[in-house]
Amino acid sequence: MAKGKTKAKSKAAGGWQGQVLVVDLTKGEAKAEPLNMEWAQQYLGERGLATKYLYEMMNPRADAMSPENVLIFATGPLTGTMASTSGRYAVVTKGPLTGAIACSNSGGKFGAELKFAGYDLLIVKGRAKKPVYLHIIDDKVEILPADGLWGKTVWQTEELIKAKHQNPLLKIASIGKAGEKGVLYACVVNDLHRAAGRSGVGAVMGSKNLKAVACHGSKGVTVKDPKRFMKVVGDAKQKLAESTGRKELTEYGTNAMIDVMQQFGGLPTRNFREVQFEGVEHINAQAMKTPNAHGHTNLVANKACFGCTIACGRIAHIDKQHFSIVNRKEYWLASGGLEYETAYAFGPVVGVDDIDALTFAGYMMNEHGMDPISFGVTLAAAMELYDIGAITKKDTDGIELKFGNAEALTVMAEKTGKGEGFGKILGLGSKRMCEKYGHPELFMGVKGQEFAGYDSRALQGMGLGYATSNRGACHLKHDVFAEDMEDQTGSGKAVPVKKSQDKVAAIDSTGLCLFVTAAWGVPDFAAQVDAACEGSWDEKRLYETGERVWNLERMFNLKAGLTAKDDTLPKRLLETPAPSGTAKGKVSELGKMLPEYYKARGWTTDGKPTNQTIARLGL
Amino acid sequence: MDYVVVGAGPAGVIAAETLRRADPSGAVTLIGDEPAAPYSRMAIPYLLAGDIEPAGTHLRHGTGHYRAHGIKVVKGRRVTRVAAKSRVLTLDDGAKVKYDKLLVATGSRPVRPPIKGIDLPGIESCWTLADAAAIARKAKPRSRVVLMGAGFIGCIILEALAARKVDLTVVEMADRMVARMMDRQGGDMIKRWCEGRGVKVLTSTRVEAIEKTKTGFRLAIGRRAALEADLVVCATGVAPNVEFLKGSGVETEFGILVDHGLRTSVPDIFAAGDVAQGPELITGKPEVHAIQPTASEHGRVAALNMAGVPSHYRGSLSMNVLNTLGLISSSFGHWQGLPGGEIAEASDPDHFCYLRLCFKDDRVVGALALGLTQHVGVIRGLVQTGLPLGPWKKALQRDPHQVMNAYLDLTKAVP
Amino acid sequence: MQKSLLIEPEKCTSCLQCEMACSFEHEGSFNPAKSRIKVFEFEHGRRAIPYTCTQCAEAWCLHACPVEALARNPTTGAVEVKEDVCVGCKVCTIACPFGTINYNRDSGKVAKCDLCGGDPQCAAACPTGAITFVDSDWTGYERMKAWAAKTDNQPRA
16 A cells, blocks of 8 residues: 655654654555644644634535544654653544544553654544544655454454564554444544543544554653753643642542532433432442442542643453453453443443443443443433433343443443444434434533533533533533532623633643643643743743634534524523532523623624634634 | 693683683683684674774783683694594694693684685685684775675675775575574565665575676676676685594584583583584584584583583574664564464564564574564573463564563563 | 662652653653653552663673763763764663663664753652652662663673
8 A cells, every 4th residue: 555755854843743644545645744844833733723624625514434534643742852741643524423623532552653754743634434543753754554453442453463563662653443333422542541532532533533542762862951841841840749639640540520419409310311320329439339239349540641640541351250351261361441421321321330231331432432321321312311211122132221320331332442332323413313312402502512410500611611612521621610510600700711711721721731720821831832842932822822713613613504593502501490509400501601602702692702702813 | 630621712711711710729711713813703804894803803801811710822823633542632733732631612614615716826715813804805996895604694795895985786596585593584684674775685595606807707607697806705604624533532513412411422522602613502402503602502511511511501502683775584483383382473674674483382492583673682581491381472473573572471570 | 978768659640741741851741652761560450560761780782882872971970872972783682681661763863861961850840758868778770770780781890
């Protein structure tokens, strides 16, 4: 197949590698091009820069699963540096679940490796005639047939590619069967259990017949002012090390959150019928560390992504006596364990409190490459459909799809991953499934994408964030957690939501992880970006960059055909009061917040950026 | 006590230094037959490639190293006779040297096949600094060079010749390149690699005769074909320098037979390095391992025993590492496999990657690697320690590239 | 008292800050592929082991070098590569039974841990204390050295 040495001429000093790798799968060509440094100065990197490239390279109205869609793997200028959490990359494309721009962020080691191979961005266009994978060793890029890989799981794929190239140093991002079979929330999994999880970026990869990207780089990353950079990243790491938030993440992982949400009454339970879950203590961070009746402890170790000095990642294993694996030795291994969103999506929202079943479902997500949030919330809706009699055992391959049935969780996780039986329906996502069975109101999400583990009735700003997130319901595109905990009304939330969306968009464009905000403010990021990158970067410029990114994403969505009508929440959250917890009796105040938000954004009342806003941001 | 070391290669130099440390009052004499300061043949290709200056080949740097260590160096003299009973050496200028303990570390010399015209003036070996200088003079860019022999030494020279941008043809009698350190699969990959870089490689090809032409040489290969060359470099093998021992009573086979103490069959005569045929690590059978690590180990053990410090040498492990135009290959121990043992291979010919592990019972006894540069030494670690593999044997059979993980896990080298 | 790197893998999270620090110190860029310390992972990350040269007494690499390009630094005890002398023959890379001296294609020389001249940057960068620089008589460190002895093929006088 196609083969060739690639090397672009421009070499940018500081942070960026100055090169993008453009792969046209239709033509079977790969070539390196100089990075557009003007865009890099405007959009920084990762999420922002990839959005700009996507916006310029494709027609937003194109079908997400068509060859016209463009799939971008993007690193940031701080990816692969000694800044803490420098292992991030983003996958940006048009999402099949939402029809909107999709931007999924992942850690692990793949992103840094892509950068070390010399590329800021990997841009994949077209569609290969037959399944292929990319093999990237610095300037040498090959598009190789994936005949023996198609149909294999993520774990098998990584092992097979490493063995084929006899290179244990390869870092691999791939899709499992879910991505091959078009599960609309299939993800791209890298390093066995890190994932660009949301919005179905893996389905897009599958639609391109691209099974995997395997990469090893030896080029190294340099920064503008190495001495100052080492000083500021050192200070920032120290600050992070000392922060309480960081200590909790290291000690308990993100699943520490489940107790907080439980107490607060913001923990979506049984498809958002409830906001508190009686089984929390069986699946929380403490439960992961506590031996069960057989003396088996779920948690094995902490694991960091590349460059991360937090290590919130959990490595866990399932009790060998558990029904899910008792006869399946291949799962008697340790692998990626529960984090908050998986604990929520396999736990409260489906009513299951069996920690081994949850861990097994997590293995299925990683192995077959699916978004646990979308899967869990879709399963929750299916359980509600089952509960109200809209579907029966006939539809569900004989499985009793009752809330709380751990076996329903493990079996459906596997069936969905493999695209078998009722799993095919679950693979459509909650919105399409609920519509199919005549109950669109049971879909819990926005723009076709399912909610994360926070209830919008208890966390008002979160609700606004969900409604306005450019990739559909998402908890990671804004950060008003403190404001929401402090004040449970919708008053005064629009401006903080807008501002935090801009902040997060900027952080997502650096190559660093959002979780460092446990200790760092925007000035901490700015100091590191400024020492690494050409140009002068301060807090104000980062906010402005983030705002530019946000607006460009919005413009993509508007061109794709989305409107203000899509900035909404399900009726259940707008009309049915929270049944318990601190927000008992409350509904989401979205109707009040949204106009304020459009105004704060400098958008028209129907949610379009005004000409003035467009001009101000240089869009 | 008079210690005499014959041969100023690595084994000889290390032995002389070790003698000095082990017996500070003894007299140490080092006799070498070349005019230069003791140097390493290993470095000659890099000299030829122009990477280093002649001084860069020296085994020891700085002036006065040997004097400072109280080692008397006799340069440019060859020992012609050993009178074992009287413990006297005769040099080629007739001088006599008395010894109490003698170390023979005379190494080996290149040998040429019995072909008509093989000794024509201008056909070069590549063994000494003088040879390297001669080749360097003649191997000009675009000159037609025929390299006879694609063994280990041939391949090392090949790299240096290619660096001089000559029009290069390699002729090898065996069915593959580096036949003594690579199996068919690995040898073929190296050949294909070389061909991809503009070197003509003729394997299973014999040079029948060489004749002089107006400008250079014509080499008859097979019945009809012939190669024209401006320069012929012969790297067809080496033989141990043992002739001068005739009549000394020292027993030889391929090389000088030595025991686990590097003692020869004659009291107070020891042998080390390329000339010695000593116990092999795994089988214990006497073998000649003409490699730097063995020379270094031999030299040290022999010297200690000469100085009366009892030392036992477990045995030598054959290993080689080769850079053929950028393709790095290595071999360890019994890479052909041992009877009754298993073999695990992983290969990716398209990317010139190959790893072969040979097991015997629960151990790794040999390996070949192509394209592997990181942590490759750990294969020696596995072979040398004879580490029982336990569950890792299966894992290694599945994926030989797990060697580093296997080693780390099994040794608990890091707790 | 000379100091040595003490590695406690149970504390390692595999963040590779050590590899970046090492490459930054020696190559001037963040480049784990050029790091002299390497983290090896087992079973989906269940265990991670940072691994580098122990500056073993046997110094296989040093003895195997044909041109005396390796020497022990008397102050730090580290065996160091003299880049200007190394010809790149790679014999040390197969002679070292720990696999901790490696060939660098870009420089054409070999590279190994030199303890950064007495201030190892890997230890300084490690966020969890999995790599520390301690007095050499620390017992944990002796285990790795014990393996050097078991591998030994060289008599000691």
